[in-house]
Amino acid sequence: MSRTLKLSLVFAGIFACGVVVGFVGAQRFPSPPHRAQATAQPNPVPSDGFGPQQLKRYSSGLGLSEEQKIAITPIMEKAGEELRQLRRESFRQTTTIIEAMEAAVSELLTPAQREKLVVLQAEQRARMKAKMDERLRRRGESGERREGDDPSRRPEPRPAGEPPSAPTAEPGKDSR
Numbered sequence: 001m002s003r004t005l006k007l008s009l010v011f012a013g014i015f016a017c018g019v020v021v022g023f024v025g026a027q028r029f030p031s032p033p034h035r036a037q038a039t040a041q042p043n044p045v046p047s048d049g050f051g052p053q054q055l056k057r058y059s060s061g062l063g064l065s066e067e068q069k070i071a072i073t074p075i076m077e078k079a080g081e082e083l084r085q086l087r088r089e090s091f092r093q094t095t096t097i098i099e100a101m102e103a104a105v106s107e108l109l110t111p112a113q114r115e116k117l118v119v120l121q122a123e124q125r126a127r128m129k130a131k132m133d134e135r136l137r138r139r140g141e142s143g144e145r146r147e148g149d150d151p152s153r154r155p156e157p158r159p160a161g162e163p164p165s166a167p168t169a170e171p172g173k174d175s176r
Helices: 003-028 050-062 066-107 111-142
Strands: none
Touching: 050 066, 066 111
């Protein structure tokens, strides 16, 4: 047998062993239930991101009483909502900047390059959508919900053949 064939068989054997061990391990040691299901104590803060982690940090670091946790919860919720609003606005601004960049770049390209750009953009959007769908799926499996997870509220993607359009300036703002 040639050296290359022997080496290939060794690697294939190691890979097969890894698959078998991984499968057996997954069957024998299933993942633990989600933390929220494992504890019977009610959580005073909804699990939507900012608030629960911050409250947990404050609670463990400062030794907060239940009354303090209850009083702090609305403050955390308000801050969380303000941060979500800021992220939404930032996302809108980012989208506007990217669309303006794509439009400016498109003007400098040849017709053949524009066609390739449309394909590249469609592929990028598909990758982004797949990542978002995977993230939502994982959150759904763990029972975690976030305010922005509603797929019906996502912006509509541009059709693959549609070139980017330059954004219009907001009234009262200088477009320079």
